[in-house]
Amino acid sequence: MSLLALPYWQETAIKLGLALVVIPTASLILVYLFLFKMMAFMQSRLGPNDTGPYGSLQLVAEAIKFLQKEDIHPAQADRRVFRMAPVVVLASTFLLYVVLPAGPDAVVQNLDTGVFYAMAVSSLSVLGILMAGWASANKYALLGGLRAAGQLIAYELPLILAVMGVVIQAETLNLQGIVEAQATGEIFGFGAIGNPFILTQFLAFLIFMISAQAELTQTPFDMPVAETELVGGFHVEYTGFRFLLFFMAEFGTAFAFSALAAVMFLGGWWIPGFDVDDNVLNILGPGVMLAKILLIAFFIFWVRFTYPRLREDQLQKFAWKVLIPLALGNIVLTGIFKVVF
């Protein structure tokens, strides 16, 4: 089935190289498209437009700016933990990319428990954020780190519970399996466009997107960062390249979560309504996937630039009193439908 029948080491080398290229590129795409251009458009500003074509080289300028800055440690900081924290956060992002499929065979590692794995490694970033908040020896950072811990744990639950609905419907934890279930599925006997789970699992999709917004600490839920209160929260003491790592992780994770949503609710690399050969899909898949990811990311950033921020206690109440009961209800409903039909 594989398009390229390569020895194991060559395949691994290609995948590793791709992964190293894809993650920075992914966050750069999001930063450029949404943080620079869309944000400027929404706020009736120009955005970067002088550096390179349509200001696209601004990213390079920003990266160079970060690289040439001094690497400062606060005097009281726990140096080793302080240095390790951004790496831990970024590692969690890197690990997420392992299971994201971009085509029938275009995946770094096709794990049978892909969904489980993705949820597990995505929560690793809490550890890094808590480390950063604690090791900075800064009260704002500490408050930010603690808020992040509380928030990310609270929103991990509805996120996983929302995904459960999809898993029940697809009958698999494998992300490729979920894509195929959507491609071959039918909605009550109507199968012309397959069964993108956004149609049958719309509630789960909403819960997933809201929780993802909180997991990514984007605006209605950006308490841990909260520029106007905690002045950046857990990364307030970071400069230069270490800050860039946090920044890349933030947008890299946004990309990865958009990809997860695209796989689970929009059908991933599969083109709805077209029966295309697998080999062609291996080529087209990444493009289809990217389009779907950008669509989802657009919604994430649209909300980010529109809404004010919730307070920490309101945020917790929303997770425990609204999202989790809704997600549990969704699981029950999905189960009933699965048994009856």
Place this chain on the structure above:
Amino acid sequence: MTATSDREQMAYVSAQAADARINVELDTGDMTLNIGPQHPATHGTLRIAARLDGEQVIAAEPIMGYMHRGYEKLCEVRTYPQCTTLINRIDWLGSFANEVPFILAAERLMGVEAPPRAQWIRTILFELSRIANLSLFLGDMGVQVGALTPVFFAFRDRERVLNQIEEVTGGRFHPNFDRIGGLKDDIPKGWVDETRSVMVKMRTFCDEMEDLLVGNEIFQARCRGVGVIPADMALGYGLSGANLRASGIDWDLRRDANPGLAWDQIDWRVWTHPDGDSFARYWVRLQETREATRMVDQLLDGIPSGPIMAKVPRIIKVPAGEAYISTENPLGEMGYYVVSKGDLGPFRVKIRTPSFNNISVVPWVMKGVYVPDVITILGSLYFILGDIDR
């Protein structure tokens, strides 16, 4: 026993003691958090020393003076016309409004009255600086609660108002345009129509803010019931301006103690809100900005003809005496108590600035709120650092 094992013994004992204490009662100590002097939410160098229990504020105290520029003292070594350069910079967002009460006080001491045309144009510029000032608040409040977009709209539309001020006075922020006995210049040709179209745009801006923030559930959740100042407390702490009106007290110096500007000749109303919370303060300012645009429209219709300068001597000497004039500035009551000994400059100037009094309510209102609410309350009390420290 060696010293090392001694220390180990001590560590063991203290660890045991700590464990025992935790079993009895989890002792979470207070934390002192310095919000400021370098903090984005204090837009300047205000410092709030807050004692926190977790994220709850036990006590908060505003510490000011980081930007004290000694304007009261500096005024004593300047002539009257030179003083306006300084007092422009007290509330730097609505700078023309700062000049007016000082000039009016000097005029009262000299027994000079500006001609009607000058008074009308003064009133127009006064209201324009109110719009410029409050429109920035309307956007900035969004930033305080985490919405980034409104403030950019505010900057965009405030620029239109600043352009109109600049066209008359030559200065965007520091016009230095008011003179004893009138104004420096007349308004330029075509300015009236331009200002009218700007006022239409500002009303659109107010509608946008209404859609983006006032109607937003999250904004309401963050602001309603946060930082409630009851009417008696507001009076007791000497609050003025929109902060007082948001506590339900119908008090406006433009109507109650008009020192001779054109406010009594147009049709307008004072907005109040009964709640006294952060949302009420935002709402009152939003309505006031709208009202100000309507006031400017009316004022533009009725500018009388005539000179813009009364007859005043070339070298201004103010006769001995004392005068206190206060006006309803964008931030609240701003007053100048001018004491003259008959010299070229004032003997003593006491500046009563609204923000100084408005911020005094902070220790009372911030007891028991959460850290995010500190920022909401600070934002909704709306102070300008230059207005506190002057």
